[in-house]
Amino acid sequence: MGTFIVEGGHKLSGSIRPQGAKNEALEVICATLLTSEPVVISNIPDILDVRNLIALLSEMGVKVKYIDKHTCEFRAETLDFNYIDTPDYRKKASSLRGSVMIIGPMLARFGKAILPKPGGDKIGRRRLDTHFMGMISLGADFEYDSVLRLYKIAAPRGLNGKYLLLDEASVTGTANLIMSAVLAKGTTTIYNAACEPYIQQLCRMLIKMGAKIEGIGSNLLTIQGVEKLGGAGHTCLPDMIEVGSFIGMAAMTGSDLLLENVGVRDLGIMPEMFRRLGVNLEIEGDNIRVRQNEIYEVDTFIDGSIMTFSDATWPGLSPDLLSIFLVVATQARGSVLIHQKMFESRLFFVDKLIDMGARIILCDPHRAAVIGSGRFQAMHGTVMTSPDIRAGIAMLIAALGSKGTSRIQNIDQIDRGYENIEARLRSLGAHIIRVDE
DSSP: OEEEEEEOOOOOOSEEOOOBOHHHHHHHHHHGGGOSSOEEEESOOOOHHHHHHHHHHHHTTOEEEEEETTEEEEEOSOOOHHHHTSHHHHHHHHTOGGGGGGHHHHHHHHSEEEEEOOOOOOSSOOOOHHHHHHHHHTTOEEEEETTTTEEEEEOTTOOBOOEEEOSSOOHHHHHHHHHHHTTSBSEEEEESOOOOHHHHHHHHHHHHTTOEEEOTTSSEEEEEOOSOOOOEEEEOOBOHHHHHHHHHHHHHHTOOEEEOSOOGGGOTTHHHHHHHTTOOEEEETTEEEEOOOSOOBOOBOTTSOBEEEEOOSTTSOOGGGHHHHHHHHTTSBSEEEEEOOSOTTTTTTHHHHHHTTOOEEEEETTEEEEEOOSSTTOSBOOEEEOOSHHHHHHHHHHHHTSBSEEEEEOTHHHHTTSTTHHHHHHTTTOEEEEEEO
């Protein structure tokens, strides 16, 4: 198990460019199953979750060719369904949350799909009802093997377009149903669809491949099914969550930092929410410059009441960013309520921040009240274990801005979402090393 040893209290400086978007990469890589022709995807982040998904597709029979470290050609001429029936497939697919998005394209093109209950972050319930209810409405037969914890779905006579009203605006559910519908007969309408930039990117790639999709960027999608899709090229957006992570690191350490080519148009309200936390940032074209502050002060609502940061479906604030806002708030002057609505286990890491000296009250599994110290390096180093990707990066941000040395264990969780993070941080002046324990 890997461990980061972080000596806090050092300012960062220089410039950094975010990696390609993890969540988008998982979606568009799965979409390559929809065609027998080559699909080339660039700006793929070289991170554990993406590498594992690519390896899984390769084992399933997809021909994968690396053009460079961040560009891959995928060609899914056929799939090896004998392998898909094996325990090895079940083991590998169950260890990866992103594997859930292979079922839509497999069902649409090959008429059947098998998926073990997927793993991923332990952040609370992450049900798949939206995926399967939509596929059943399109004409699929569904079975759940409770002994093997295996989902089986088939449509031997093909899928037929239908009006779908999703019970929640699930991002992965929307992606799966879009990919199911592009080869279905007739017209599919998806209402209450997720409309995050990465869903928009998936739709744009599918249109390049020959799909007919209207309503991109809204929560109402209309998809006219086509007989087949062809090859295409696609470039992933910068990773919005990594952009937020680097803004958080600069703010936590009181640093000047330039973030280059961040995809400002697709960041939504995130920059403005950092400003409401008191962070001094400027948008310069497609770059963001975080300015050093003596200290920063949390805004209040117009009536003077305590500021609340809560997650919401796009274009609201991503739940993946809340842990970053929470950590940064520990150094600010003022108080803020962090309300994590979507996942009931995501705030449990705050006990480690409390051990470090942060003034936080965990009100319940969904809410934490943060009383900022009003000064930098108000916390001290400690030993922590990363439970998931976003809590892990929040712990790393806390360690960078604290006095003394911290040890962060189980950093494989951070590697799942952040590419070569320690080397990139060292280039900015951070004191961080990786050790195997």
